[in-house]
Amino acid sequence: MKKLLALDQGEYIGGAELFFSDLLARLSSDFEIHLVTGLNKAYQDRYKNTSIELHELVMPALRPMGVSTYKKYRTAQRLLANVIDVIQPDVMISNTVRTHLLASGLANERKIPLVWMAHDRTFPKMMLRLFLPSPQVIVSCSAFVQSYYQQYFGKTKKIDYQVLYPFGLDETWPEVDFSKKEKCIGMVGKFIPWKGHDLFIEMAHQIHQRYPDYRFELIGDAYLGNAESEAFFKKCQSLIVERGLSEVFQIKTDIKDVLPHVARWQVLVHASKQAEPLGRVILEGMAMGAAVVASDLGGPKEIVRHQENGVVAKPSVSSLVQALDFYLSDVDRMGQMAQSAQKEVFQNYQWSKMAASFEQLIEKV
Numbered sequence: 573m574k575k576l577l578a579l580d581q582g583e584y585i586g587g588a589e590l591f592f593s594d595l596l597a598r599l600s601s602d603f604e605i606h607l608v609t610g611l612n613k614a615y616q617d618r619y620k621n622t623s624i625e626l627h628e629l630v631m632p633a634l635r636p637m638g639v640s641t642y643k644k645y646r647t648a649q650r651l652l653a654n655v656i657d658v659i660q661p662d663v664m665i666s667n668t669v670r671t672h673l674l675a676s677g678l679a680n681e682r683k684i685p686l687v688w689m690a691h692d693r694t695f696p697k698m699m700l701r702l703f704l705p706s707p708q709v710i711v712s713c714s715a716f717v718q719s720y721y722q723q724y725f726g727k728t729k730k731i732d733y734q735v736l737y738p739f740g741l742d743e744t745w746p747e748v749d750f751s752k753k754e755k756c757i758g759m760v761g762k763f764i765p766w767k768g769h770d771l772f773i774e775m776a777h778q779i780h781q782r783y784p785d786y787r788f789e790l791i792g793d794a795y796l797g798n799a800e801s802e803a804f805f806k807k808c809q810s811l812i813v814e815r816g817l818s819e820v821f822q823i824k825t826d827i828k829d830v831l832p833h834v835a836r837w838q839v840l841v842h843a844s845k846q847a848e849p850l851g852r853v854i855l856e857g858m859a860m861g862a863a864v865v866a867s868d869l870g871g872p873k874e875i876v877r878h879q880e881n882g883v884v885a886k887p888s889v890s891s892l893v894q895a896l897d898f899y900l901s902d903v904d905r906m907g908q909m910a911q912s913a914q915k916e917v918f919q920n921y922q923w924s925k926m927a928a929s930f931e932q933l934i935e936k937v
Contacts, residue, residue: 576934577661578607578624579652579671581631582615587852588691588713591738592667593618598740598927603934606659608652608671627655631670645674653678663687663937666707669695676706685937687711691738692849693720700724707731708937711930713738714850714871734933737875739855740923748835748861748914750907757896758789758837758862760830760853763805768843768867768887770808775841775892777815783900788821789837791830834860838906839899842866845887851875858882858917863910865895881913 576599580592596605597619605624609615610631619626629651632644652674656664666675667689679686686707693716700721709732710725712718718733725731757779761767769790776788794805812821827833834840840857842848847870854875857864864882866872876882885895899906 573602573604574663574934575604575659575661576606576663576665577656577659578605578665578667579609579631579675580607580615580667581610581670582612583610583631585612585615585618587738588667588689589615589618591713591740591852592689594740594923595927595930596624597622598923600927600931603931606655606661608655629655631674634670634673649674649678656682656684663934665689665934667691672707673699680706685709687934687937689713690717690721693717693847695721697724709734709933711736711933714874716847716871716874717849732933732936736926736930737850737855737921739852739859739921740926741859741918741921742923745859745918747918750838750861750910753838753861754836755783755786756789756837757786757839757841758791758834759841759843760791760834760856762792763794763801763808765800765804766844766846768845769804770811771843771845771887771889771892772841773808773811773815773817773821774889775843775896776817776821778889778893779896779900780817780820782897786820786900788817789833790821790823791825791827791833792823793825831856831860834862837862838903838910839863839865839896841892841896842872843885843887843892844869844872846870848872854882855917855921858910858913859921861910861914863899863906864913865892865899879909881909881916 578596582589607624608627608629616626631648656678663685664675664679665687666672672688687709688707690710690712710721711734715735718735759772795801834857840862842851842854844867850871854864854866854872865885866876866882867887868884876884878884883895883898885891
């Protein structure tokens with residue numbers, strides 16, 4: 573039985589954490605799986621009904637950089653070394669930049685194969701070459717993210733590069749009837765300025781004038797304690813009022829499961845102003861039978877084929893309005909595209925296939 577030691581601080585539960593926990597829980601019982609994670613009970617609870625053994629370890633944030641941070645990092649690394657030496661894993665899997673940093677040197681010293689799960693392009697460029705000869709495998713959430721690592725590692729060391737889109741469906745996933753959907757256009761995402769909530773509101777203002785029977789929903793929260801995020805949330809609330817949308821526009825916060833809400837929408841809009849690593853919410857929208865509009869920056873272009881399984885738009889008000897007008901001017905066409913995209917997601921993103929693919933990768937390491 574192969575021993576796997578996975579690492580994820582689990583400080584926040586975002587798309588990377590959701591995918592990693594779902595993936596580990598679906599791996600074969602042929603693996604003995606251990607997870608080193610932080611003190612977030614909500615994240616730990618995701619492993620409650622699994623055979624995965626948890627090991628608590630506080631993994632310090634990398635900023636602010638300084639002597640105090642370095643000391644905390646070295647302490648965490650020593651504690652992690654003790655866990656590794658007790659478990660003696662055959663393979664280590666790190667799921668975040670923080671865990672890549674903690675695990676790489678220890679895995680290299682002990683000659684344990686290391687797999688990085690790469691969910692974004694935030695790993696500091698200046699530091700990448702310091703981590704040779706680790707890792708042996710980099711599993712990226714998109715070709716867009718993969719290209720970032722290939723740029724710095726590709727010519728220096730042979731690394732097995734793989735792409736695994738971080739989204740899966742069980743075979744019993746229900747098909748959604750588009751004809752029963754509400755006339756509602758929605759967006760999902762934490763309130764960060766580059767996510768484009770303000771673009772969505774401005775778009776809603778223009779679409780409401782053309783299609784007055786449509787309503788609009790934003791699902792998301794501000795990051796508590798993040799001044800920029802909290803200020804942006806308030807700005808968006810004020811903008812809805814200023815544009816006269818109070819009667820047709822709703823912001824929904826503290827939503828634990830967004831999928832039932834997305835299932836009601838005819839259209840899901842993704843309006844990021846910066847390149848997204850992938851845009852998991854786009855796949856969620858497709859799975860719930862919504863027609864999707866996706867920003868043309870970064871990973872989303874790997875999922876959405878313009879005017880085939882969705883619409884690609886520049887992150888501007890005029891482009892988003894044009895995309896919505898394409899859909900709403902022909903609802904039958906919109907419904908056909910949405911149902912076709914849903915079937916495509918069912919075929920290509922089944923958990924059973926994804927787990928099997930990942931198991932084969934681990935076996936080869």
